[in-house]
Amino acid sequence: MMDTIEARKHMVDSQVRPNDVTDPALVRAMSTVPREAFVPTNRRSLAYVEKDVPLFDGRWLLKARDFSKLVHGATIQPGDLVLDIGCGYGYSSAVISFLAGVVVGLEADDRPIERATETCRTHGYDTVAFVQGTLAEGCPKQGPYDVIVIEGGIETLPDTLFAQLKPNGGRLVAIMCEDGVGHATLWTRHGEKRGHRILFEAYPAGILPGFEKERAFVF
Template sequence: MNIEQARFNMIEQQIRPWEVLDPQVLDLLFVVKREDFVPAAYRNLAFADLEIPLADGQVMLAPRVEARLLQELGVRKGDKVLEIGTGSGYMAALLAARAEHVVSLEIRPEIAATARENLQRAGIDNVNVECADGIAGWPQRAPFDVIVFSGSVAQIPPAVLKQLRVGGRLAAVVGEAPVMEAQLITCIADGVFNTINLFETVVPALDGGQPKQEFSL
């Protein structure tokens, strides 16, 4: 397989058609090597339009979904970022390339350890992978400028919303199959949020971060 041709095809045939047109995001997809975060058994599928299996039934999200969420979040230099659901570490690597620092929460120790290894091998030193249940967020480093859920949740946990700085952005796929929607939530004032529905999709539930009970804000 011609790796660079496959990467180019992924960007031009999968990602651009999903309205990912920010040149900085597109350039980043050439720089951060997705294949370095894919399990060896699935390396030949690194650029395919599908979710790639990880350990314990978890997955890497499809490239177009990750790229679209990254674009909508508009990560800037100086931003403090919280990712809930580390997976392979690839999304954390993309976020880290644009942010000052990323905290990424992963509930499964084996997956967290593999992600740390992937990030270290890629030379990325501004990501802390913490083994924790993301439903509580990470109050130790709050507030955050950007929060992203790398997997779907039935609802956004209020504890996580409270960790978003005024002016901060949160992206998540919200709902339960077969009806889910990617949302961008902006904190416009203390305790006040504006929600934009971005696109319909269905992605696996975030393991350990899926709130089953009903919340009231």
């Protein structure tokens, strides 16, 4: 049987700390949240390996290195309202709840929402709420958000999501992919102006549904 406490410590020591993730609250969260509880039962042995873990069709749990660096780049503050898009079974939302005030986890279907809600309730992560909706449309009713985190690769960033950021300093992080290469990127909003900065290179397992680039028709 896997020693999950030891596996979690090894994950943090080998995949998180050496990759310039210095926020003590984030390190503590990833040392605390039981990652294996948020993956399918038959994949729990993969929870702490250094790769994206398949959850269900079109969704993966980002490897610890990429997830921690992405969240670190968002500089989430106590009291922030965070939208977590493509949250799967809720691991990312649970971790982010250690950093933020309130987390809204967005998924497209009922079943993962039900499981994420139950798992977070079981472990006492009570500042997370999960909602159903189209990922690329976000959740404007609960916004505007201090931070939006997109849990997977994207090829396009819809303007509808940028509009859900708070006008003064709202941040969005995602892995923008082109021709098989991904760059984790931080976007910021200042009024109607936006800025962006590449954070690091990454290779996510797939593109989140609704964030694909429209393919040109070729004769």
